[in-house]
Amino acid sequence: MKLVAPLTAFGRDDLPLAGGKGANLGELARKGWPVPGGFVVTTDAYGLVAEGHGTRAYFEQVELPGELREAIAAAYAELGGGPVAVRSSATAEDLPGAAFAGQQDTYLNIVGEQAVLDAVRRCWGSLWTDRAVAYRARLGIDDSEVRIAVVVQSMVEADLAGVMFTANPVTGDRGQIVVDASSGLGEAVVSGLVTPDHYVISDKGVEFAPGRREVVIRSTAGGGVTHESGTGTPERLPDRAVKELALLGKEVAAHFGRPQDIEWAYAGGRVQLLQARPMTALPPPPVGELNPIQRRLCGMLLEYLPVRPYPIDVTTWIPYGPVGLMGRVTAGFGVRGLFEGFLREEDGVVYRIVPPSPRPSFAMLAAPFTVLSKARRYDPARWTDDPRFRAYLAEVKELAGRDLAAMAWPELVRLPRKALALVSPMADLRLDYLPGTGLALVRLKVALRLRGLGDFFGDLLHGARTRTADANDALQRLAEVAERTGALDGEPRPAEFEEALRAFLAEYGHRETSSPILVTTPTWEDAPETVLDLIKVLAGGPSGKKEEDDALERLLGHPRLRARGRARLRRRVAAARAGVAFREDSHFYFMMPQPVVRRSLLELGRRLCGVDVLERPEDVFHLRLEELESIADVTAMRPQHRERLRDTVRARAARREELSGVRLLDPGAVYPVQETGDALVSGAPASGGVVSGPVKVIREPAEFAKLESGDVLVCPYTNPSWTPLFQRAAAVVVDAGGAASHAAIVAREYGIPAVMGTGRATAVLEDGQIVTVNGDTGQVTRTS
Known part of the structure; x- marks a missing residue:
């Protein structure tokens, strides 16, 4: 067992023995960067003393074995026997996804052998504080x-001392280094x-904003620190120290391969590095200015991705579902890269949306002829008679009816790809x-405009009968049953x-609740409480749908x-309505394999729970197909295989938790803030009219029941599952989407x-606030 060793004996691969802080500092010291000399009391030493104990009180009173006391005393004497900083270094800290910042203790200006031994014990005990235990549990x-x-x-x-970030922690700009500094020890900044x-x-160059130096922390003679009132007078770092810090920051970040959070000190004209760890919760780099096509595509992606995709999404429904379909369709007409490579992953977790960069191919030259040929051959009014569609429905029904629990593992693990393969005919x-x-x-649009009747176009399309309209009508009828039976x-609830x-649910349960391009978000059948919440919203009032206007x-x-x-216009209206119905209804049917994929994955997750690979079936979403x-x-499974998968799931879960507050893409890049005058927010006018009412912010399906009749619905996105709310809402204001969105x-x-x-309505508007929504100008103003 290695109980105590010099800092330079450790490197980045020695985390199990030296903890995160010790491994990173040892790596810096070994590579020649300016790090104060020191030593590490290893995890072996902790294990020798712990003996299965897990309370702070135990470690603060435990007697250290003689061999360990002597080793610590010898290392301290070799260091000079003067003042030292004693810092905790847990094996789970300073990792991508789990910084543990401030969770364990640090003791500064410790003087004397006995004081060092006491500080080591207290560091061990800090692993078992309530806050540290709760952080690990989370x-x-x-x-x-x-x-x-x-x-x-x-x-x-x-x-002077403080903290340096090798990327801007607010904007995510990797081209900026941010340094916070103040007089005395860096603990005041940290x-x-x-x-x-x-x-x-x-x-x-360098932008500088002076601080206020409310407090200065300094060492005291004999050990410990004191807090002194600050002078408030700026004491700037010398320019050469600023340059040296920036250079060191770039070098350290390059060495570790990711932006770093570095604690540093400036003393006697020298910069020294006291700690380095990966930056956590760092926003993606700014995307820069988007062209109109990229802005349109990113707007669609923001609408489709209200939550961060899991690894299983990236390897199943995203490439095979609606996004893969759109990419395949556009590629068929000569445009490639429209929906390819738009997600970037770090540590196995989706980190950011990258604006797509579509590019034309030679097939685009033939696209006009392809379009005309297919338009003549394939009539949208008769698409449900296509033998491929009938075969698709039969195959989906057969696969959905299988008993997953009765399947042997080899058959079950092949089922997701079988379900995904069903999608191909629908793409065709x-x-x-x-x-x-x-x-x-x-x-139709051209014919109307030539006659000066272009205003009729939108109203004429409303007459298209779609499966979305069918679902909304069926939900209204279900609400009437609920009200009549007291459900x-x-x-x-009553049997009726x-x-x-x-x-x-048998007819419409495959509809998505949150996103049509993710397999991990539940359907109506998976989350019937969503349907019940919609019923609560609809019950007790007439349908909000406007009276049928036979345009x-x-x-x-x-x-x-x-x-x-x-007669000609009648035919053209019928053809246009059939086209609208095809676009809506093909999506409705296209989503049918998604629940099969999801249920098979959860069954795989349940079985992995049975062999202690996962804690919950849903943890399977952290794995790739x-x-x-x-x-x-x-x-x-071999024990090594089980352990590897367990570690993979935990690491990705921690990284995902770290990124929980980080956006995949800054909405401001897609929807630039406009000069709104007196308006609270503004956006694209999408449905005309002016109405006033109280704001109700609905961020997810679980909040559907909050909406009351006459509310202004404010939401981050919508999909077909949200549209029944429109029967009660006075108006709708959405962060994402455009005039052509659902x-x-x-x-x-x-x-x-x-x-x-x-881009920001859910952040600016608040529940109960009375606003006026102008659907003609795209502005939302405060109602006086």
């Missing part, structure tokens, strides 16, 4: 697997006791029938309502039309004002 880190080392270093009596001097260093159908849809819409009054609910009859009766033109497929037999189309159908693509 990250899913088992207490029994965490050990702690202690780093003892020569004390640096700093003139603990937030002072407003520090603030430096932003980039190729453009979209490729074949969309040209007819587009051509029908263009023909919402409590448990148990339960039967109606089962029938509804076609109004059009045909218009005096500008001649008798011969009426190929990692699951690498398991030949779940009951015969929310905008349905809002127009229900005759309520809609403002899309505000």
Whole structure:
């Protein structure tokens, strides 16, 4: 056992023995960077003393074995026997995804052998404080697997000290280095006791903002530190020290391969590095200015990705589902890269959205001929008669009816790919029938404009009968059953309502609650409480849908039309409505394999729980499909394989938790803040009209029941599952999306004002605030 060793005996690969802080500092020292000399009391020493104990009181009173006392005393004497800093270094800290900043203790200006031994004991005990235990529990880190080392270093009596970030922690800009500094020891900056001097260093120079130096922490004679009142007078770092810090920061970040959070001290004209760890919760780098196409595509992605995708999403439904379909369709018409490579991963977790960069191919030259050929051959009005569609429905039904629990592992682990393979025929159908849809819409719009009747276009399309409209009507009928039978009054619910609910879910239960491009988000059938919340919103009032306005009859009766033109326009309206229905309904049917994939993955997760690889079935989402497929037999896994998968899941879960508050893409880059005048927010006008009402912010399906009749619905995104809310909302204001998005189309159908693509409405508007939504100008103002 190695109980105590010099700092330079350790490197970045020695985390199990030296802990995160010790391993990183040892790596810096070994590579020649300016690090104060020191030694590490290893995790072996902790294990020797711990003996299964896990309370702070035990470690503060335990007697150290003689061999260990002597080793610490000898290392301290070799260091000079003067003041030292004693820092905790747990094996789970300073890792990507689990910084543990401030969770374990540090003791400064420790003087004397006995004081060092006491500080080591207190560092061990800090592993078992309530806050440290709770932090580990939140990250899913088992207490029994965490050990702690202690780093003892020569004390640096700093003139100035602080923290350096090798990337801007607010904007994510990797081209900027941010330094916070103040007088005395850096603990004043780290603990937030002072407003520090603030430096932003980039190729453009150095920006400086002075701090206030409310407190200065300094060492005291004989040990310990004192807090003195600050003078408030700025004491700037010398320019050469600023340059040296920036150079050191770049070198250290390059060495570790990722941006670093570095504690430093400046004393006697020298810069020294006291700690380095990966930056956590760092936003993605700024994307820069987007061109109109990228802005449109990123707007769609923000709408489709309300939550961060899991590794299983990236390897299943994202490449095979709607995104993969759109990429395949556009590639078929000569545009590649439209939805490829738009997600970047770090440490196995999706970190950011990268704006797609579509590029034309030679196939684009033939696209006009391809479109016309397919438009003549494939009529959207008859797409459900296509043999490929009928075969698809039969295959989905057969696969969905299989008993997953009865399947042997080899058959079960192949099921996700079988379900994903079903998607291909639907992609072919979209490729074949969309040209007819587009051509029908263009023909109708042109015909109307030539006659000066362009205003009719939107209203005419409302007459298209879609599966989304069917679902909304069925939900309204279900709400009426619930109200009539008293199903919402409590448990148990009446049998009549339960039967109606089962029938509804059998028909529409595969609809997504949050995102159509993720397999990990539940469907209505997976989360029936979402349906119940929608029923609560709808019960007790008439349908909010505007009275059927037969726009076609109004059009045909218009005096500008001649008798011969009426018949032609009628055919063109019918063709355009059939195209709209195809676009909506093909998505409805396209989503049918998604629940099969999701249920098979959760069954795989349940079986992995049975062999102690996972703690919950849902933890399977942290794995990639190929990692699951690498398991030949779940009951015969080698211990090393189980451990490797366990470690993978835990590391990705920790990284995901770290990124929980970090956006995949800054909405401001997609929806730049506009000069709004008196408006609270503004966006794209998507459905006309002006209405006032109280704001109700709904961020996720679990909050559906909050909406009351007459509220202004403010939400980050929408999809078909949200549209029943439009029957009660007075208006809708959405962070993402545009005038062609699903929310905008349905809002127009229900005759309520809609403002899309505000980028920040959910952050600016508050529940209960009375606002006026102008769907004609795209502005939301405060109601006086």
